[in-house]
Amino acid sequence: MGNLELVKKDKIYLLNWEAAKAAVEKCTHIDEAKKIRDQAEALKAYIKQAREGLEIQNKVAEIKIRAERRIGKLSKELPTHEHRLAQAGHDDPPVTTKTNVLKALGIKRRVANRYETIADIPDNMFEETIGTIKNRHEELTTSCLYKAAKEFHHQAEIEIQKEKLRKISDSDCIPVLKHCDFRKFMKTLPENSIDLVLTDPPYGKEYIPLLSDLAREARRLLKPSSFLIFYYGNLFLPQALNSISQYLEYYYSGFLYHKGPTRPDYSVNMWTRGKPILFFFKPPLKKQDTWIENVFVSEAPNKILHEWGQSEPTFIKLIEAFTAPGDTVLDPMMGGGTTISACIKSKRKSIGFEIDKDHFNEVMNLYGRAL
Numbered sequence: 001m002g003n004l005e006l007v008k009k010d011k012i013y014l015l016n017w018e019a020a021k022a023a024v025e026k027c028t029h030i031d032e033a034k035k036i037r038d039q040a041e042a043l044k045a046y047i048k049q050a051r052e053g054l055e056i057q058n059k060v061a062e063i064k065i066r067a068e069r070r071i072g073k074l075s076k077e078l079p080t081h082e083h084r085l086a087q088a089g090h091d092d093p094p095v096t097t098k099t100n101v102l103k104a105l106g107i108k109r110r111v112a113n114r115y116e117t118i119a120d121i122p123d124n125m126f127e128e129t130i131g132t133i134k135n136r137h138e139e140l141t142t143s144c145l146y147k148a149a150k151e152f153h154h155q156a157e158i159e160i161q162k163e164k165l166r167k168i169s170d171s172d173c174i175p176v177l178k179h180c181d182f183r184k185f186m187k188t189l190p191e192n193s194i195d196l197v198l199t200d201p202p203y204g205k206e207y208i209p210l211l212s213d214l215a216r217e218a219r220r221l222l223k224p225s226s227f228l229i230f231y232y233g234n235l236f237l238p239q240a241l242n243s244i245s246q247y248l249e250y251y252y253s254g255f256l257y258h259k260g261p262t263r264p265d266y267s268v269n270m271w272t273r274g275k276p277i278l279f280f281f282k283p284p285l286k287k288q289d290t291w292i293e294n295v296f297v298s299e300a301p302n303k304i305l306h307e308w309g310q311s312e313p314t315f316i317k318l319i320e321a322f323t324a325p326g327d328t329v330l331d332p333m334m335g336g337g338t339t340i341s342a343c344i345k346s347k348r349k350s351i352g353f354e355i356d357k358d359h360f361n362e363v364m365n366l367y368g369r370a371l
């Protein structure tokens with residue numbers, strides 16, 4: 001069965017699903033897979049309109065999704081750049097590029113990327129996901145598979161991170177982590193026990209009160225002459241500085257310059273390209289030994305574990321300038337744990353708190369030991 005010709009029969013129940021699946025797997029060119037996909041889509045629309053049951057809808061959807069996965073697999077194999085192998089006397093014909101093939105078939109790049117992502121799911125996981133959705137009597141859609149594929153990529157990234165950290169980490173700097181509200185738990189740590197508090201709190205107006213609690217506890221926990229360094233948004237900066245100044249002394253300000261695209265801040269009609277980094281200390285003042293520039297360029301931030309994940313190299317620079325190997329760094333609002341991984345990489349001990357259970361679990365699973 002080269003395509004879904006049986007679709008044309010009056011009784012769609014006569015479809016030979018196994019043959020359709022096999023036909024998808026046999027496609028060696030994207031246009032063949034695309035043809036099956038389009039037919040399955042048309043059939044799905046027809047079945048929906050005819051108010052057929054979910055079971056039959058899902059069977060057709062399955063063929064469509066399998067064809068999309070096949071398109072993804074074939075598209076991944078296409079060369080992205082045209083290259084000619086110059087040979088004595090003649091040029092080889094140009095290689096057909098992915099862009100050309102997709103364009104000719106009317107497949108948008110964004111759509112092809114989705115298919116390619118779905119194509120990356122290992123076979124057993126792909127079959128399992130389809131089976132689970134069908135067994136739960138839910139509608140089988142490309143979005144479901146795309147979500148599963150993204151989750152697969154996410155987990156794979158985490159495993160890569162884990163492996164890297166496993167190599168670097170020695171038992172002395174296994175981070176100590178706690179799922180909690182820092183306002184309750186910072187109180188339980190011993191006075192003068194921390195060499196640096198490095199954090200990136202949420203920046204909204206409603207979070208300003210957190211900063212007084214942070215500064216008060218940081219003053220108690222920090223060793224004399226140690227620093228609190230934190231990132232902050234531009235909008236409520238005066239309030240943030242006031243809150244922190246109640247308990248700690250202002251030292252300096254820095255700026256984190258974001259390399260990527262600018263972001264609009266509609267409240268002030270500004271295109272934003274960065275944010276302040278604030279440095280406070282617990283008296284008496286003792287300058288850090290290492291000279292450091294106060295403008296930091298944010299590399300691609302680490303969004304694997306947190307939508308607000310920060311760029312790790314900047315955290316490493318700050319940690320290395322303001323602490324010594326073996327020192328202890330606290331991040332009371334660690335989010336996706338950038339401070340924590342930066343500490344492991346720079347051989348510092350770290351303590352991290354996080355109020356959000358899911359973020360905490362991810363960081364814990366990746367690096368931690370529970371407090």
Ligand SMILES: C[S@@+](CC[C@H](N)C(=O)[O-])C[C@H]1O[C@@H](n2cnc3c(N)ncnc32)[C@H](O)[C@@H]1O
Pocket residue numbers: 180181182183199200201202210305306308309310311332333334335336337338339353354355356359
């Ligand atoms: C901007 S994010 C931190 C992102 C982090 N720097 C990273 O790179 O992934 C701020 C985090 O503070 C956490 N948070 C807010 N209030 C908290 C509290 N009272 N105690 C502990 N964590 C809190 C939020 O759940 C959020 O994950």
